[in-house]
Amino acid sequence: MNVQNSAAPVIASRGAAIQAVDLVKDYGAGASVVHALRGVNISFERGRFTAIMGPSGSGKSTLMHTLAGLDSATSGHILFDGADLTRMNDKQLTLLRRHRIGFIFQSFNLLPMFSAEQNILMPLTLAGEKPDRAWFDLLVETLGLKQRLNHRPTELSGGQQQRVAIARALITKPKLVFADEPTGNLDSVSSAEVLGFLKRSVNELGQTIVMVTHDAVAASYADRAIVFADGRIVADESHPTAEVMNNLLMAERERATRAAVTSTRADKLARLAGVNGPAHLPITDDVLPEAGGARHAAPVARHAR
Numbered sequence: 453m454n455v456q457n458s459a460a461p462v463i464a465s466r467g468a469a470i471q472a473v474d475l476v477k478d479y480g481a482g483a484s485v486v487h488a489l490r491g492v493n494i495s496f497e498r499g500r501f502t503a504i505m506g507p508s509g510s511g512k513s514t515l516m517h518t519l520a521g522l523d524s525a526t527s528g529h530i531l532f533d534g535a536d537l538t539r540m541n542d543k544q545l546t547l548l549r550r551h552r553i554g555f556i557f558q559s560f561n562l563l564p565m566f567s568a569e570q571n572i573l574m575p576l577t578l579a580g581e582k583p584d585r586a587w588f589d590l591l592v593e594t595l596g597l598k599q600r601l602n603h604r605p606t607e608l609s610g611g612q613q614q615r616v617a618i619a620r621a622l623i624t625k626p627k628l629v630f631a632d633e634p635t636g637n638l639d640s641v642s643s644a645e646v647l648g649f650l651k652r653s654v655n656e657l658g659q660t661i662v663m664v665t666h667d668a669v670a671a672s673y674a675d676r677a678i679v680f681a682d683g684r685i686v687a688d689e690s691h692p693t694a695e696v697m698n699n700l701l702m703a704e705r706e707r708a709t710r711a712a713v714t715s716t717r718a719d720k721l722a723r724l725a726g727v728n729g730p731a732h733l734p735i736t737d738d739v740l741p742e743a744g745g746a747r748h749a750a751p752v753a754r755h756a757r
């Protein structure tokens with residue numbers, strides 16, 4: 453395991469599909485500010501499948517949305533295809549998302565009145581472009597959708613609907629695909645099918661995929677898995693197994709619980725000491741007095757913090 457949160461130069465590494473440099477995202481301001489991304493440095497290599505895991509609220513979706521230009525960064529840089537996304541205007545970002553970045557969502561987001569084929573071709577139809585028929589055939593063949601092209605989404609299983617959504621994400625041959633919990637609504641058989649295809653699209657079609665997931669088994673299909681906690685990367689695993697990822701997540705949960713308990717204790721001690729919060733506890737290296745009183749709080753509080 454190596455933790456990758458150190459400062460990085462503002463230069464896209466050669467094999468990087470996308471790179472975040474000192475990426476900060478705050479929501480709100482003042483007392484109610486939420487630090488969703490706290491200076492993230494990460495590079496996602498081309499032709500690799502990366503999973504992003506972490507507790508709820510740790511910043512996974514924020515990272516994905518910011519990297520995709522769906523949400524603006526507070527500071528830092530996002531290097532993609534020789535350009536800095538944080539400097540682009542709305543029109544440039546829209547074009548980039550339409551042509552060079554694909555999305556797969558948990559809820560499929562297919563248009564119910566259109567057939568599977570029409571849904572797959574929709575990004576090209578909207579852009580007024582003609583499909584590359586050989587690429588369409590390859591996607592449909594690889595995804596096992598050949599017999600389902602004339603069906604509407606309601607006539608397809610969840611797994612088939614997600615495979616249509618994957619074909620739609622890949623039809624424009626995007627340089628990068630973001631998948632947000634793509635198996636969140638699927639049973640285990642359909643999940644395995646969808647994840648197997650995502651892996652094949654990386655290994656056989658050279659796709660680059662970044663996938664957010666809560667499922668350690670899903671992450672084990674990836675070449676690399678990152679664990680997020682409190683807006684930071686806390687673990688970075690190559691060839692992750694479900695067991696390793698479950699252990700990392702459990703360790704992170706235990707650390708967070710310990711931190712919450714300790715901070716609750718420090719709050720209580722601060723109240724006992726009559727000061728305004730743990731930061732104002734009188735911390736000292738002095739030997740503890742023999743008997744009771746609020747001064748007991750100080751050395752314990754230092755340990756607690």
Ligand SMILES: Nc1ncnc2c1ncn2[C@@H]1O[C@H](COP(=O)(O)OP(=O)(O)OP(=O)(O)O)[C@@H](O)[C@H]1O
Nearest residue numbers: 479480486488506507508509510511512513514515
């Ligand atoms: N639009 C917003 N306004 C204010 N705070 C937000 C907004 N979006 C996210 N946050 C906060 O930013 C932090 C990170 O949220 P984010 O959705 O990225 O977490 P996550 O790891 O994707 O969580 P989950 O696994 O539950 O989807 C959380 O504290 C969240 O409450």
